[in-house]
Amino acid sequence: MRFPAALLLLLAAAPAHAFIFGKSPSxxxxxxxxxxxxxxxxxxxxxxxxxxxxxxxxxxxPAMREAAYACIGACHESSGLTDKAISLYKLAIELYPExxxxxxxxxxxxxxxxxxxxxxxxxxxxxxxxxxxxxxxLGLARAYSALGFYSRAKTYxxxxxxxxxxxxxxxxxxxxxxxxxxxxxxxxxxxxxxGAAAQPGSAYWHLVRARAQAxxxxxxxxxxxxxxxxxxxxxxxxxxxxxxxxLLGGLPRRAITAAEAELAARPGDPLASVVKGMALxxxxxxxxxxxxxxxxxxxGEFTARVAASFLGVSAAAGPxxxxx
Numbered sequence: 032m033r034f035p036a037a038l039l040l041l042l043a044a045a046p047a048h049a050f051i052f053g054k055s056p057s058x059x060x061x062x063x064x065x066x067x068x069x070x071x072x073x074x075x076x077x078x079x080x081x082x083x084x085x086x087x088x089x090x091x092x093p094a095m096r097e098a099a100y101a102c103i104g105a106c107h108e109s110s111g112l113t114d115k116a117i118s119l120y121k122l123a124i125e126l127y128p129e130x131x132x133x134x135x136x137x138x139x140x141x142x143x144x145x146x147x148x149x150x151x152x153x154x155x156x157x158x159x160x161x162x163x164x165x166x167x168x169l170g171l172a173r174a175y176s177a178l179g180f181y182s183r184a185k186t187y188x189x190x191x192x193x194x195x196x197x198x199x200x201x202x203x204x205x206x207x208x209x210x211x212x213x214x215x216x217x218x219x220x221x222x223x224x225x226g227a228a229a230q231p232g233s234a235y236w237h238l239v240r241a242r243a244q245a246x247x248x249x250x251x252x253x254x255x256x257x258x259x260x261x262x263x264x265x266x267x268x269x270x271x272x273x274x275x276x277x278l279l280g281g282l283p284r285r286a287i288t289a290a291e292a293e294l295a296a297r298p299g300d301p302l303a304s305v306v307k308g309m310a311l312x313x314x315x316x317x318x319x320x321x322x323x324x325x326x327x328x329x330x331g332e333f334t335a336r337v338a339a340s341f342l343g344v345s346a347a348a349g350p351x352x353x354x355x
Contacts, residue, residue: 061095064086101132138154240253254277277289307320
């Protein structure tokens with residue numbers, strides 16, 4: 032019996048084990064990888080973990096193994112197995128140095144865990160290959176901002192929000208925090224405008240504009256923005272910040288009224304006390320101001336230092352308990 036010529040050509044091209052054992056090892060590995068991806072997509076990371084050993088036992092080719100590492104790593108992350116995810120991504124980076132995704136995921140884990148100095152070099156390597164990668168730009172910006180490198184952070188925040196067309200409120204918020212710390216008041220006002228457009232009705236952007244205007248020394252423009260924030264999200268902290276702007280804006284009597292309203296609700300409140308004390312001091316009534324500065328010294332570092340400076344004592348000395 033003679034076989035057709037076309038069939039003989041197919042037989043010659045196929046590996047021998049394909050006819051003896053059925054599906055080839057690569058084919059079995061591909062089928063398991065498909066099952067792993069499906070399990071990952073439906074959130075069944077236990078199944079991914081169980082299938083991983085069977086997959087690796089098939090000795091899959093490098094490209095399949097690379098895809099499997101990405102699948103397993105994603106499951107480690109979603110399951111909170113941070114140490115395992117870090118170990119896997121480190122191995123994957125060694126095996127597949129051209130895969131920017133592994134570097135990006137490892138950097139993101141470092142960032143979220145507070146290891147920003149470890150994250151930054153990895154994000155830089157990703158951006159060297161993919162300069163318009165939005166998560167890498169944001170990740171590097173957040174790492175630099177957390178490390179206090181605000182000028183560097185601004186570069187990457189700016190690129191990221193432009194690439195996003197200013198639609199991501201979380202990125203805009205982080206950028207605004209960086210700009211306020213950098214004392215870049217003009218850019219903070221610009222980003223606050225973009226943030227307000229992305230989140231209409233949010234008190235946060237009124238607050239950013241208020242702090243940026245206050246940073247410029249323009250308290251009259253800061254006050255209506257603070258009023259807008261208080262109207263949307265009333266809080267004692269915002270009301271006291273408004274009272275401080277009233278004082279710094281040259282309206283000490285209005286600042287006293289605002290501080291007294293908070294002291295009525297919470298007698299001895301350190302921040303309200305220091306605001307009233309400074310307002311009385313500005314009006315020339317130093318004797319009346321002194322008890323409020325004494326009360327403010329029991330508060331946090333800011334109020335304690337301000338009160339101590341007016342009282343002419345060390346902030347570390349503690350409240351005075353007896354008269355001379």
